[in-house]
Amino acid sequence: MKSDDPHDYVQGVLDGDRRALAKTITLIESSLPAHQEMAAMVVDKLLPYSGKAVRLGITGIPGVGKSTFIESLGMMLIDKEHRVAVLAVDPSSKRSGGSLLADKTRMEKLSVQERAFIRPSPSGGTLGGVARKTRETMIVCEAAGFDVMIVETVGVGQSETTVASMVDFFLVLMIAGAGDELQGIKKGILELADAVAVNKADGSNVEKAELARKQYENALHFLTPASLSWTPPVLSCSALEMTGIDVIWEAVLDHEKKLSNTGELEEKRQKQALAWMWALVEEGLKLRFHKNKEVAQQLPKVTRAVKSGRTAPTVAASKLLFSLDNGISM
Numbered sequence: 001m002k003s004d005d006p007h008d009y010v011q012g013v014l015d016g017d018r019r020a021l022a023k024t025i026t027l028i029e030s031s032l033p034a035h036q037e038m039a040a041m042v043v044d045k046l047l048p049y050s051g052k053a054v055r056l057g058i059t060g061i062p063g064v065g066k067s068t069f070i071e072s073l074g075m076m077l078i079d080k081e082h083r084v085a086v087l088a089v090d091p092s093s094k095r096s097g098g099s100l101l102a103d104k105t106r107m108e109k110l111s112v113q114e115r116a117f118i119r120p121s122p123s124g125g126t127l128g129g130v131a132r133k134t135r136e137t138m139i140v141c142e143a144a145g146f147d148v149m150i151v152e153t154v155g156v157g158q159s160e161t162t163v164a165s166m167v168d169f170f171l172v173l174m175i176a177g178a179g180d181e182l183q184g185i186k187k188g189i190l191e192l193a194d195a196v197a198v199n200k201a202d203g204s205n206v207e208k209a210e211l212a213r214k215q216y217e218n219a220l221h222f223l224t225p226a227s228l229s230w231t232p233p234v235l236s237c238s239a240l241e242m243t244g245i246d247v248i249w250e251a252v253l254d255h256e257k258k259l260s261n262t263g264e265l266e267e268k269r270q271k272q273a274l275a276w277m278w279a280l281v282e283e284g285l286k287l288r289f290h291k292n293k294e295v296a297q298q299l300p301k302v303t304r305a306v307k308s309g310r311t312a313p314t315v316a317a318s319k320l321l322f323s324l325d326n327g328i329s330m
Contacts, residue, residue: 006041013046013144018117021144025119028136043136050142051269056252057163059153059189060173065199069173069239070150071107076245077148078115085117085146086110089134089153089163117146132283135166135276164192165272168265169252172196176205176212190216191223193232195251202238209236229258294323 009027012020028039060066074084086107110116119137138149153163164170172193190196196216201209217234225231233251237244259265289295302319305311311319 004038006038006045009038009042010045013042013140014049016145021117021140024140025137028140029133039136043139046139046143050139053142053147053149054252054256055138055149055151055167055169057151057153057167057170058173059160059163059170060199061175064173064175065239066152066154066173067107069199069237069245070152071110072239072242072245073249074107074110074116074150075113076242076249078110078113081115082148083115083117083146084110084113084148084150085138085141086119086150086152087134087137087141088120089151089159117141117144132276132280138166160189160192165275168259168268169194169255171248171252173199174212174216175200176208190219191226193220194226194230194255195232195248196220196234197244197248198234198236199239201236201244202241227259227264229262229264230255289320289324292324295320298323 009020009024013024024039024042027035027042030036030039058066058070060069070086074086077084107118111118119141134151138151141149149167151163151167153159170192172189172195174196176198198209198213198216201213213234213236220232220234235244235248235251237248239245256265259268298320302311302316306313306316
């Protein structure tokens with residue numbers, strides 16, 4: 001495969017060549033301008049072949065057993081003849097790290113399956129960067145024939161919102177017996193959830209899991225559902241014993257069917273695509289701002305003036321933006 005020919009990347013992915021898939025994702029992850037330009041061309045060419053997969057986002061508090069859950073779900077889906085890709089959004093990781101690199105060793109069964117593909121998304125230190133790369137990787141994997149996309153958030157805070165903004169179904173995993181059940185879950189994350197699942201409902205923990213499930217169910221009653229045609233269920237499961245996993249998957253399929261019938265799923269994806277575009281515009285503008293020569297010349301002086309109180313932040317911002325305007329060559 002020629003590294004300077006976008007067509008080779010596109011054709012390799014469409015042929016289901018795993019080596020071509022891996023090389024295409026590496027191209028997407030590259031920060032070199034020439035690679036970014038080529039990656040944009042490749043993703044654009046592959047876009048018409050994507051969009052047919054079920055997109056599932058998964059988050060959960062530390063110790064909830066996400067890796068075991070994803071492996072159990074993935075193995076069940078492979079048994080049902082699905083092709084599964086697992087991606088991660090981790091704003092805290094660097095190129096050589098990332099939780100999913102460790103997860104790949106924990107998902108021993110899934111990682112060696114021909115019908116599975118596990119890939120961490122390096123952040124480069126920014127959530128915006130990792131979100132862009134994960135979205136583009138998702139398109140590439142879908143074009144390669146993977147029909148279930150599992151996007152895992154291994155970071156905290158804003159990463160949950162980011163993952164929810166790129167998937168069809170957002171699952172929040174919880175556990176029982178971790179103190180005050182409701183204290184460990186944020187209202188904002190509950191509002192994003194299309195379902196909540198209490199994991200580790202096995203052995204002596206079954207009764208505690210059921211109690212926790214009822215508590216979460218009561219908490220959800222106080223929130224307004226995001227969709228008129230879907231009420232988020234609260235389920236329980238044991239990823240270790242592989243019980244309740246099929247019920248969760250049925251909920252995902254039921255959600256997809258109902259939202260497809262009302263047109264909400266298509267509308268949701270359209271909104272996500274536009275939000276992605278505007279996020280990239282904002283990211284690009286910020287990058288151009290900091291690289292602008294006029295801004296670079298003015299910035300130290302303006303910064304000192306704001307620090308000393310000689311210039312108001314509003315005036316300083318206007319001056320810098322005016323410098324940007326003057327420095328842009330059309």
